[in-house]
Amino acid sequence: MTLPHRLSFGRYNLLLEAVALLLTSIILFLAVWFTLTKLNQKYLDLRLAEATRVHLFLKQHLNDSQAALASFIKLPDAERTPKVIALFSTFSEIYRIDQDLRIAQIYKAGSQIRTFVGFSFATSKLSRYLAANGERGNFSEIMRGYEDDLPSIYLNIAAGDHLYLGRLNLDYVQNFLTQFSGYSGTPVLLVAQDGFVMLASDPTLRILALDLKHWTQPPSPYRTLTAGGRHWIPVISAPGALGARIVTLIPTEVLDTQRNALLIFLVTFIGVSLLVRVFKNMHLNRLFTRPIATFAAKMRDLERGNAIGDSVNINYRFKELADIDVHFRAMAAAIAQREQSLRESEQKYRVLTENIKDVVWTLDVATMRFLYVSPAVEALRGFTADDIMAAPVDAALMPEMGEQLKALVRQRAAALLVGKMPAEHFYCDEIEQPRKDGTTVWTEVVTSYWHNVPLDRVELHGVTRDIRERKRAELALIVAKQQAEAANCAKSMFLANMSHEIRTPLNAILGFAQVLARDASFSTAQRKQLRTILRSGEHLLTLIDDILDMAKIEAGRVQLHNAPFDVIGLMTEIESLFQPRAREQRLRLSVETAGLPPQVLGDALRLRQVLINLVNNAVKFTPAGQVMVRVEAVAAGIQFSVHDTGIGIASNELARIFDPFTQTESGRRVQGGTGLGLALSQQLVRLMGGQLRVESVPDVGSCFAFVLPLAAVTAPEVAVMMPIRPVIGLMPGQPKCRVLIVDDLADNREPLRALLESLNPQPPVLEFREASNGQEAIDLWEEWQPQVILMDMRMPVLSGEEATRDIKLRMAARPDTVRSVVVALTASAFEDDRQHMLACGCDEFARKPFRAEELFGILERLAALRFIYAEYAPPVPVLLAADVVQERLHHCAGTWRSALKQAVDLGDFEQINALIKTLADRDAALYATLAHWTDQYDLDALLALWTTENTSQ
Structure with missing residues (x-):
């Protein structure tokens, strides 16, 4: 293997120093250049701001001259005296010219003027300016006059049939340009279009002409003009009202001084930095680099096993190296001893892992190869340990899970390396693995990640356990749960159907019972029997609701509706x-x-x-x-x-x-x-x-x-609900209301119709028709246009839900039809069904068996029907027994009881009535009983309260 080329520390340090100095110089140069650019720009901006004032200064003086001439023209001829004319000294000459451009009158003339009354300007340079009537009232360009061949500016102003002409020689302009230049310190030139200098605020500059094409570019400190022994930056304005350009000369001394100062600073800084680095490197080489080189040589001696020597004969500088040699040899002996211990531990670990049923393994995360697999893998998967270690990790995974699990392993390993996962963290996963015979086995894999620092790799250590029996138990539990849910669903369906089947005949029973209860012709015994029927029916309905509530609670379908209440x-x-x-x-x-x-x-x-x-x-x-x-x-x-x-x-x-x-x-x-x-x-x-x-x-x-x-909670106070008053009829004179009753059972239609017909006045307000299914309801809606539809939801041919949707769609498509109110009547007792029916288009929902007062409230609210109610009779207060009255009196204040006893002994019912009124808010029942005895003047009952008390004592 070829070793990479290595630099000495001294050379490497020198290279770094050179690079650092170069980068520092470049950055400093860029900073100086940027600073100079900003300073130049700031200086030019300030000077340009001053130069723009020349235009304003010149324009103001010309406007003053123009206003003065206009004021002179407005004066009558009698007032144009020499003293008045002297006031207009701005103009060197003032003429009045006729239509032929001849001088009709001279009001003011210079000392060297060559014009006279009758002189014609028709052949002079002024002819075009004077003939341009559209430019009257504007100054002319600078031109040389015929009168004295001096550069001048003319101003003509028309007044009636006369034309007045005023002449300004450039001495006037010269004066205020010189004034401005002295104020700002910036020379100013007035240059004609051909580049010749007409005026200069500083004649010593001796600038006769300028190349306007060359100098009209934006001003720059790098393009200067030399005049009067100095360098200037010319700033040339656009042509003004006089047809000339104003050139402002900006001196460059300030910019040169700034540039030179910054360059001197840059050179000085780089030179000083270079000297400091050379001096530092000389001392660094003597104090650090050479000792490191010597230390490296001694380390090579240690590597070859050569002894450094006795500490007495070794240079004192390397005594630490001798100590390192001694400690190094001790460390080598300790490492040898630990290797022996590790071999013994490895043997014990191998015996343990090879004799347990769970598979112990180690995986290299980088190569995705198994480093070790215990022999128990053969009993679990049919492959030997050598087969597993020879194959890639994909062989141990299902094809559809391989890439996903490998990505997860790499992600967790990366988290370990960046410190986002502690080394002792364990993961537990359930993985389906293939077997050699083609089947699969479910396993539980417990893994932990370890960073093997000496080998610079992340290893995954794991234990794989067979969980086939547990999976079978879980599957059986899932099947049992599904069966239980199916049974629960079947129970809910049965209860819903049972509720519907029981509520349907109850609707007829309770409906007709409510109708008969309104018949005044029944005897007292018959009314008592009707109340028994109603009470029994209500009890049966409550029983059904309780059964359904229990079923809904067991199924987890009951939801609480929290709201503020009293x-x-x-x-x-x-x-x-x-x-x-x-x-x-x-x-x-x-x-x-x-x-x-x-x-x-x-x-x-x-x-x-x-x-x-x-x-x-x-x-x-x-x-x-x-x-x-x-x-x-x-x-x-x-x-x-x-x-x-x-x-x-x-x-x-x-x-x-x-x-x-x-x-x-x-x-x-x-x-x-x-x-x-x-x-x-x-x-x-x-x-x-x-x-x-x-x-x-x-x-x-x-x-x-x-x-x-x-x-x-803090909420708006709930209004006190008045007791429900029974409805006894419909108010006559109302607009007729067509009511369509839709139900497949006549026993359900008849009590509804009978109940509503019992309220009908004469002439009738309600008109009725009936339908036995949803399709008949749609047909009757098209033919009869009812205002109210009492719709059953479960019917043959076409359900009430489908019929309601169809009717609402027809209403939406035909705005001219009646807006029918659809009230759903259903024997269902589930709240979900209510929401579903309202979503289908029903305007209100009422359960069977219907309650008369609830139905009347819906018709009053949605159909705007007005009912006649029975007068409200306040409930008769419940009177307490005498012993209860005595017990409650015992808890009242002693002074109050003494006052009440004194009033009773005197028979003062007015005082008794005043005293017991204080009980009205605290104990209504006690107040009602005492008030009843007082109203009946039952003094014996009142006296008995204290007689009984004395006897008991």
Whole structure:
């Protein structure tokens, strides 16, 4: 192998110094050149800015002269006296000329003037200027006058039929050019178009003419003009109003001084740098380079095994080398001992790897070749270890995975080299590998990367394990999961179909029951029977909804809809819902709230469902006593608890009380049921972030409680909803509304039509037609144009979904047709179906069995129908028992109770009424009871409160 050519340190250092000096000189030269260019440009810009003032200076003086002549012309002849004319001393001559260009009058004349009245300019050089009427009022070019052959500037101004001519000799211009030059320090020349110098602010320069073509290029410090023993940079302007160019001469002394100073600095810097480097290299060679060369020679002696010698006879400079020799020989002996230990460790490692079932291997990442493979590979893949090491790594991989895995290995190895992956990091991958017999085997490969610094390579160390049995178990688990999902899907489909099949006849039952309930001709017994039908139907519908909710929870299809709501308002609704039933059973139902925020964030509908289940069970299983619902703020959120004094639950039944379709023995004895309420409530509470707990003692009572993390929110105050008033009819006189009822079952169409016809006034507001499938609905829409379509979704021939899409498309294509409102009526109970039907074009969604008030609300909102409502009667307050009144009075303030007792003893009902009004906001039930006794003047009931108290004491 040919060794690369090596330079000595001294030469290499000298080369670096020379390159550094050259680069420094180039950079410094460029910096000086750039600085000179910028300084020159700045200097020229300043001087050019001053030169431009000459134009303004000259133009201002000429404008003043022109204004003076114009003022003179405007004077009447009587006022043009010699004193006045003397004021216009700018002009050397002033004439009035007739139409033939003859002098009609001379107002001012120079001392050497050769003109006279009657003199004609027709043959002079001024003839063209005077004959150019379009240029009147402008100065002429510089020309030599016939009068005295001196360069002059003329100005003609027309006034009526006369033409006035003023002459300015160049002495006037010479004066202010000299003034400007003295002010700016810059000589100024006035040069004619032919290049001859007409005027010069400094006559000593003796410049007679300029080559305008040569000097009209942009000014540069490298193109100069020599005059008066100095160098100048001429700046030539464009021809001005006088037909001449103004040449400004910029001196170059400042630029020359700057250039010379910078060049001297550049030469001095390079010379000093060169001297410093020569001096440094001389000392570097003596103090560093030569000792390094000697040190290298001693290292060659160490390499050949030659002893350096005793430290006594060795130059003191190389005592460190003698120490290096001693330590080097000790290191060689230590290396030999470690090699022996490594051979022994390798033998133990080989015995271990060759006797385990897992395959141990090492791979060179750069060549993608195996460096070592344990013999266990033959049992795993059928290839011997030598076969694997002789073949490329692709043979150990599936064809479609080879390049991908190799790229991943190289990527991880690169991460190790740049320090983005610790050396002790392990990877675990599952890889399918081919076997010798053509089959494949799934393996788990655990790998780690190691940078072998001595060999300068990255090695991949790994252990391959057979995981065929685990893969079979995983496959069986996947199949079982798919079967479970299929069964769950089939269950959901069955429940959906069951819901539809049960809701369809219930729609007719509850629909006709709602129609009959509005018939005033029924007797009290018949009305009671109708209420039983409605209540039983509603119970069956609730049962179906509970079953579906359980199925949706198990399938993970239940989603919470969190929104701000009023907890106190919800509890008031729960109380009003169960108070009549509690009153029938002679139970005392109370709702207590404490420390609740105005509004919280949560799913009010699901919370209401849970509370209804719990309170319903409490009322149902409490033969006597009370049911108390308490809601209070706690650290974890809001706690809800339902206490009752009912039959209780045995301890051996508490463990399975929340199982679906499970009832306790006492529950089956009191009243049947499905056993779904508590199971569903527990699942819903868990979804909302809580846990439903129960405590119960047989024949004493039960307590169900849970805490929900309902956060307080700031939201607009929710309006208090008024109680729903029953609809008793349609307002007469409204525009007629055509209603199309579409359903494949007549039993579903008839109750809808009967319900709406029962409200129809005379003359009728509603007109009805019916269709038994979607195609009939489309045909009737084309023929009859209904304003409202009550559309069933599941029908033969053409479904309600397809019919709705078709009708909406026809409405969109024909803007002149009626805008029909389509209300979807379906027995489906899934929220997904609602969204799907609204997306199909339906304007609203109502479930079967339909509820009359819900249907009326839809027609009022979408079809603009106006209904007649029954008058609202406020609920009769629930009166408390005397012992409850006495117990609640005991918690009132002592001074207030003393005042109330004194008023009762005196029989002062006015004072009694004033005192009990303070209870209206704090305890509505207590206030209602005391107010009722006060209104009835029932003094005995009031006196009994204290009589009973004294007796008990």
